[in-house]
Amino acid sequence: MRGLINYFSGMFNGIISLVKGMGVTGKYFFTSPVTIVTQQYPENRKTLEMFDAFKGEVTMPHNENNEHKCTACNICQINCPNGSIEVVSKDVVNEEGKKKKELDKHHYNIGMCSFCGLCIKTCPSNALAWGQEFEHAMFTRNKFVKTLNNEGSKLIQKKGVE
Amino acid sequence: MAEIIQDIQEQEYLINMGPQHPSTHGVLRLVLSLRGETVLSVQPHCGYIHRGIEKMCERLTYQQIIHLTDRLDYLSAHINNHAVCMLVENALGVELPERVKYIRTIMDELARIASHQLWWCSFGMDLGALTAFFYGLRDREPILDIFEESTGGRLIQSYYTPGGLMKDIHPGFQKRVKDFIKMFRKKINEYDQLLSGNVIMTQRTQGIGILTEEEAISFGVTGPSGRGSGFECDIRKHHPYSLYNKVEFKEILRTEGDSFARYSVRMDEMRESLNIIEQLIDNIPAGDFSVKMKPVIKLPEGEYYQRVEAARGEFGVFISSKGEKYPYRVKLRSPNFSNLSALHSIAHGQKIADLVAIGASLDYVIPDIDR
Numbered sequence: 001m002r003g004l005i006n007y008f009s010g011m012f013n014g015i016i017s018l019v020k021g022m023g024v025t026g027k028y029f030f031t032s033p034v035t036i037v038t039q040q041y042p043e044n045r046k047t048l049e050m051f052d053a054f055k056g057e058v059t060m061p062h063n064e065n066n067e068h069k070c071t072a073c074n075i076c077q078i079n080c081p082n083g084s085i086e087v088v089s090k091d092v093v094n095e096e097g098k099k100k101k102e103l104d105k106h107h108y109n110i111g112m113c114s115f116c117g118l119c120i121k122t123c124p125s126n127a128l129a130w131g132q133e134f135e136h137a138m139f140t141r142n143k144f145v146k147t148l149n150n151e152g153s154k155l156i157q158k159k160g161v162e
Numbered sequence: 163m164a165e166i167i168q169d170i171q172e173q174e175y176l177i178n179m180g181p182q183h184p185s186t187h188g189v190l191r192l193v194l195s196l197r198g199e200t201v202l203s204v205q206p207h208c209g210y211i212h213r214g215i216e217k218m219c220e221r222l223t224y225q226q227i228i229h230l231t232d233r234l235d236y237l238s239a240h241i242n243n244h245a246v247c248m249l250v251e252n253a254l255g256v257e258l259p260e261r262v263k264y265i266r267t268i269m270d271e272l273a274r275i276a277s278h279q280l281w282w283c284s285f286g287m288d289l290g291a292l293t294a295f296f297y298g299l300r301d302r303e304p305i306l307d308i309f310e311e312s313t314g315g316r317l318i319q320s321y322y323t324p325g326g327l328m329k330d331i332h333p334g335f336q337k338r339v340k341d342f343i344k345m346f347r348k349k350i351n352e353y354d355q356l357l358s359g360n361v362i363m364t365q366r367t368q369g370i371g372i373l374t375e376e377e378a379i380s381f382g383v384t385g386p387s388g389r390g391s392g393f394e395c396d397i398r399k400h401h402p403y404s405l406y407n408k409v410e411f412k413e414i415l416r417t418e419g420d421s422f423a424r425y426s427v428r429m430d431e432m433r434e435s436l437n438i439i440e441q442l443i444d445n446i447p448a449g450d451f452s453v454k455m456k457p458v459i460k461l462p463e464g465e466y467y468q469r470v471e472a473a474r475g476e477f478g479v480f481i482s483s484k485g486e487k488y489p490y491r492v493k494l495r496s497p498n499f500s501n502l503s504a505l506h507s508i509a510h511g512q513k514i515a516d517l518v519a520i521g522a523s524l525d526y527v528i529p530d531i532d533r
């Protein structure tokens with residue numbers, strides 16, 4: 001007899017617990033059937049905005065005169081744990097006949113970057129910044145190596161210095 | 163025919179579970195020895211995702227090590243970073259601004275909640291409750307947004323650095339966190355309605371997969387899994403670091419030691435983490451978000467150890483330094499490795515279907531086991 005009672009009460013309690021759980025799902029089914037929780041990607045590609053801090057890729061911002069702030073000091077390359085940065089510099093001779101180091105190409109291999117942010121944090125001239133681009137898929141691996149400085153770009157000349 | 167069936171019933175046979183089994187949550191291979199449906203022994207085979215992180219650390223500066231510790235237990239990335247940062251700071255005797263401590267503690271607790279939420283999702287899914295999976299992920303999204311807005315990363319943040327933080331928090335950080343707490347306090351009750359009382363769930367977890375306190379201690383099972391067996395091992399309580407000696411919180415303990423005890427410890431821990439954040443979020447002091455450190459950090463010669471309470475247990479970093487800019491030797495004590503070692507003594511004698519539930523209740527992250 002006892003066993004029978006236990007059997008039925010167990011069954012009954014089980015059904016109640018299931019109904020309770022169904023109550024939660026049912027509530028969502030009826031109260032918010034059109035609420036979309038997920039992002040409608042890629043339909044929203046045009047309007048999608050990432051947060052400012054989002055670590056998409058390392059970029060080198062240029063101003064409207066195609067000038068950047070990089071002095072080719074190599075510090076970012078030394079600090080990168082994965083060797084994904086290679087700074088190529090060239091020596092130029094200015095009008096006064098002095099030799100100066102200038103940035104030729106700033107290579108950045110996003111395929112080897114682990115987005116640690118050390119290059120951006122340690123750059124003494126604040127020449128690097130995070131970009132918000134996140135669609136990085138490519139068909140060949142060598143496309144991952146990007147040159148961060150634009151073609152023909154120059155170092156920003158500080159005001160007061162000729 | 164009857165003979166063959168009898169043979170099968172009495173014979174012991176070996177079966178591989180994993181490395182590509184959905185319920186092992188990663189590339190873990192368990193070699194099971196079975197008689198019928200009963201598990202006689204479980205032998206975990208690790209190493210499928212071994213990356214040699216400890217060895218790699220020997221050629222990296224202390225700032226660079228941080229981004230590798232993210233990739234151990236990626237669900238408590240902040241907490242792992244915290245251990246390395248604190249080790250370096252304590253070794254050099256750096257005094258941190260209060261603001262850093264507040265932000266770090268809040269971030270750690272948010273990471274703990276997010277990790278337990280994901281565990282809850284996958285726990286439900288392993289038992290066949292797919293609804294739980296979606297609800298948990300839905301509620302985890304606001305935390306990831308908080309992380310993304312302030313740190314720039316969703317899963318792996320590399321936000322802490324020896325001496326403070328990489329950058330300051332976003333101005334909207336406090337509002338977002340408060341909104342999340344308000345929202346999640348309601349939602350967590352829903353979790354209980356949906357899964358905790360569910361008949362299938364209770365029958366598959368209560369009284370199953372028992373780990374005694376003695377075993378927990380001898381295997382070094384820490385974190386929620388250890389506390390489910392009554393082993394008081396909360397580092398935040400017993401060896402407080404950062405701000406944990408200033409906030410009020412309870413150490414959640416259960417004594418049953420079964421899968422359900424481990425489940426309920428984690429559920430209560432989420433509520434406790436909400437309490438901790440609530441006490442801190444309104445009074446983050448103004449100030450610097452980092453102290454200036456030398457560009458090349460050299461630890462004085464000696465050996466250092468620092469432990470923290472990660473989402474899955476005690477995470478420890480041991481560094482032996484020869485006074486150079488690279489550590490001489492790094493050893494990481496990962497909680498999941500010790501937790502996994504107890505799997506055989508928990509699971510032998512149980513049914514193979516329950517092994518999945520036991521594994522889910524131990525909540526292992528494989529990259530943390532293999533390192």
Ligand code: SF4
Nearest residue numbers: 070071073074076123
């Ligand atoms: S990006 Fe910054 S750190 Fe790197 S070479 Fe240029 S100035 Fe130096």
Ligand code: SF4
Nearest residue numbers: 080113114116117119
């Ligand atoms: S983010 Fe880190 S890994 Fe990537 S380029 Fe900069 S330093 Fe190297």
